[in-house]
Amino acid sequence: MSTPEFVLALREKIGHAPLWLSGVTGVVVRDADASDPEILLVRRADNGAWTPVTGIIDPGEHPADAMVREVAEETGIEATPVRLARVGVTRPGVYPxxxxxxxxxxxxxxxxxxxxxxxxxxxxxxxxxxxVSELPALDDDMQARVDAALADDERTAFFTGGELVR
Incomplete structure (x- = not known):
């Protein structure tokens, strides 16, 4: 699925003005107990980058449910949420x-x-x-998301002002 209907409806009202959205990133791990577990990656059609699955939370949708839905929609994989690993804010962006x-x-x-x-x-x-030992180059933000998800620390990582806060 591309742009969700609720975002298109908002865009009809606000045009190109900045829009704050809630998103999810899912680092799906297979063979977690192995010496070199595997993670699920997708190659994005828009820019060719390899990333974990990402998506937008629908209005009223629980974030963990959104992540499970996005993984299934984008890859056909069934996965179970284990924990919230990281809360972050992306840089502002502008679409074409x-x-x-x-x-x-x-x-x-x-x-x-x-x-x-x-x-x-x-x-x-x-x-x-x-x-995990053979990950392709990921941008710094995506690498930080993967690192947080793979960390042994069960606490959620919070980033404020670019700094990690626990």
Whole structure:
């Protein structure tokens, strides 16, 4: 799925003005007890970057439910939320059409339940398992999300002003 209907309806009212949205990132882990567990990555159709699954929370939707839904919609994988790993805020962004946006991001660690990954909804050109030791280059923010999800620390990482606060 591309832009959610509720965002399109808001855009009709506010045009390209900045829009604050709630988003989720899911770091799905398979074989968590192995010496080199695997995480689920997708190659985004819009920019070609490899990332964990990301998405927008629908109005009234629980964030963990949104993450499970996004993983299933984008990759066909069934996963179970394990914990909220990180709360962060993205940099402001501008889409090619001029829409301005910024996200509060809730990064979850999820456990794989079933399925083999494939690009299921057109948002991605590829989906695959990747051993943690062989991760492709991720941008700094995505790497921080993955690191928080894989950390042994069960506490949620909060970032304020670019600094980690526990």
């Amino acid at each position: 059409n001029g829409d301005q946006v910024q996200f509060i991001d809730l990064t979850f660690r999820l456990a794989w339940r079933s399925g083999e990954p494939h690009p299921a909804d057109g948002e991605n050109t590829d989906a695959r398992w990747c051993p």
